[in-house]
Amino acid sequence: MRNFFCGLLAILSWELSAKELLTNQFKVLDAPDWLSESLVDSASSRVQNYLEWDIRRITVRYHSNAEEFRRLGKVGPKVKAYYLKTDSTIHLGPEVTAKNFKPILSHEAVHVILAQKYGAAIPPWLEEGLANYVGSEERSDRKWLLSQNLPVVTSLRHPATDPFDSRLHYQLSTAAIEMLADKCDLKDLLALSVGRKLETHMRHLCEIEDVNKTFSEWLKKSASAKPRKRFK
């Protein structure tokens, strides 16, 4: 009987502590105490402006249990968050903290917008790069890339289940986006690509015929140059 009451008490206190947040874009389940609606909003607003899209509300679930988080997404220990298309939910693992929340949710918000707005228009080899570049505002380490045995950039697949090391995948895909931002107006290219293949427009707008050839030439040339800061 005592055990029953203890169990009941545990469920009740869990119910009381489970926090739910609601914004126009996200319903956050099991939100940790440090998370607020304004922090959630600030993580998605810049990405939405850049990609010119209001996210149709989806669920974000915070997992305090690392094992459950990894099992659900079939992800390794390095992954902190992921967007699952099958349940249309962004899953945040216990390593997401007040400090790293913003770039992580912004990165996942890009994946959501790519799915909701662009469909299959963005090629898989550019998806992680776009989420890094627009979402987390991360830039590539081109000198490191040049020291690696690089696969052909268009052979990258999304999600990153290809045989390449995940750091290599993220760096390479981000560098590919930086190349496009260098060669043409990335916002124009993305705007044109809605519903159609981005690769088709890459030829016209950025004058890129052979993307793999152009990319390796660009990488060699730009590795010594300092990466550009943020967006124009």
Ligand SMILES: [Zn+2]
């Ligand atoms: Zn990603």
